[in-house]
Amino acid sequence: MYILGIETSCDETGVAIYHSKLGLIADVLYSQVSMHSDYGGVVPELASRDHIRKLSPLIKQCLHDSQLTSANIDGIAYTAGPGLMGALLVGATTARSLAWTWRVPAVAVHHMEGHLLAPMLENNPPQFPFVALLISGGHTMLVKVDAIGRYTLLGESLDDAAGEAFDKTAKMLELGYPGGPKLAKLAEQGQERFHFPRPMTDRPGLDFSFSGLKTFTMNTLRGTEQTLQDKADIAYAFQKATAETLTIKCKRALRQTGLKSLVVAGGVSANKAIRAHLQEMTAQEGAQLHFPRLEFCTDNGAMIAYAGCQRLLAGQHEDLQIFARPRWPIDELLTVA
Numbered sequence: 001m002y003i004l005g006i007e008t009s010c011d012e013t014g015v016a017i018y019h020s021k022l023g024l025i026a027d028v029l030y031s032q033v034s035m036h037s038d039y040g041g042v043v044p045e046l047a048s049r050d051h052i053r054k055l056s057p058l059i060k061q062c063l064h065d066s067q068l069t070s071a072n073i074d075g076i077a078y079t080a081g082p083g084l085m086g087a088l089l090v091g092a093t094t095a096r097s098l099a100w101t102w103r104v105p106a107v108a109v110h111h112m113e114g115h116l117l118a119p120m121l122e123n124n125p126p127q128f129p130f131v132a133l134l135i136s137g138g139h140t141m142l143v144k145v146d147a148i149g150r151y152t153l154l155g156e157s158l159d160d161a162a163g164e165a166f167d168k169t170a171k172m173l174e175l176g177y178p179g180g181p182k183l184a185k186l187a188e189q190g191q192e193r194f195h196f197p198r199p200m201t202d203r204p205g206l207d208f209s210f211s212g213l214k215t216f217t218m219n220t221l222r223g224t225e226q227t228l229q230d231k232a233d234i235a236y237a238f239q240k241a242t243a244e245t246l247t248i249k250c251k252r253a254l255r256q257t258g259l260k261s262l263v264v265a266g267g268v269s270a271n272k273a274i275r276a277h278l279q280e281m282t283a284q285e286g287a288q289l290h291f292p293r294l295e296f297c298t299d300n301g302a303m304i305a306y307a308g309c310q311r312l313l314a315g316q317h318e319d320l321q322i323f324a325r326p327r328w329p330i331d332e333l334l335t336v337a
């Protein structure tokens, strides 16, 4: 079964084709990052317009790359939320229209379920059940995953998401947009000099809070001459505090659930320091650790095609309405299997 996957929830237009037995066939991506960087953040109306401009050509390119035609496609998966309403509607209406024209089913996919299942595209994929840490631009969640669609939220951020904290801190350090990867790069030149707090680790529970680290960054920065080395040392301290905080909570979640498998996904899971901290902890705990490949940490069509394929294989059917939901809690998803 060949599934076309469409991702348009934010500032990346992603299209992919996944085959239920052969695996990933083709994957194309267009990032709007350079357009939004002039504004220091994503401008929703510009994002929707650019998705309109890019989506059809990318679908054509994806079919061409895979040497398939529309007649080969057995189903279409599209991101229906959470995300920007206008951006989501571009993917949803395109997917629904193509499904109607091609006489195949379309399935609405939850963007965070896409991130969560991205490590399934790798060799040696994780086995259910596992604990998932989802760290992205808009979310920070610990989820117990028993099967596709069987998700129990263990904890989440009470304020900023991990990626948002990276981006806002990078902005204060004047690193440009999007700041997460730039901050990580600068931190490589940083040294042990400042100590940042590890928010909410001194009390029980699995929730997170990252907004305090912003204030701490600002105050620390003001106490220096703001040279490049000062900024690198601050980036280093911020990244270390974030990595340790995430690692402490993951260890707690593994012990609390008794599970020995941890999946980490979402844009921030590309961060090398965070990966290293989690690697060390899971080795000590005798637990398995799974990540997506680097390019599938951030938004992409492959993870949506994969998630949609699993749902279609399980017989999920939907009516013809165009479904888009900007806010959509992950524990409200339909259970599959």
Ligand code: ATP
Pocket: 009, 010, 082, 083, 111, 115, 135, 136, 137, 138, 139, 162, 163, 164, 166, 167, 178, 179, 180, 181, 184, 266, 267, 268, 269, 270, 271, 272, 297, 298, 299
């Ligand atoms: P969501 O998935 O919650 O809807 P999103 O789709 O915008 O949000 P992603 O595309 O998954 O988020 O990830 C983008 C985020 O990942 C940005 O905040 C970016 O700064 C962050 N990020 C990407 N690479 C790195 C890195 N190496 N280190 C830290 N943060 C990173």
Ligand code: MG
Pocket: 010, 011, 012, 137, 298, 299
């Ligand atoms: Mg993005």
Ligand code: FE
Pocket: 111, 115, 136, 137, 267, 298, 299
């Ligand atoms: Fe995302």
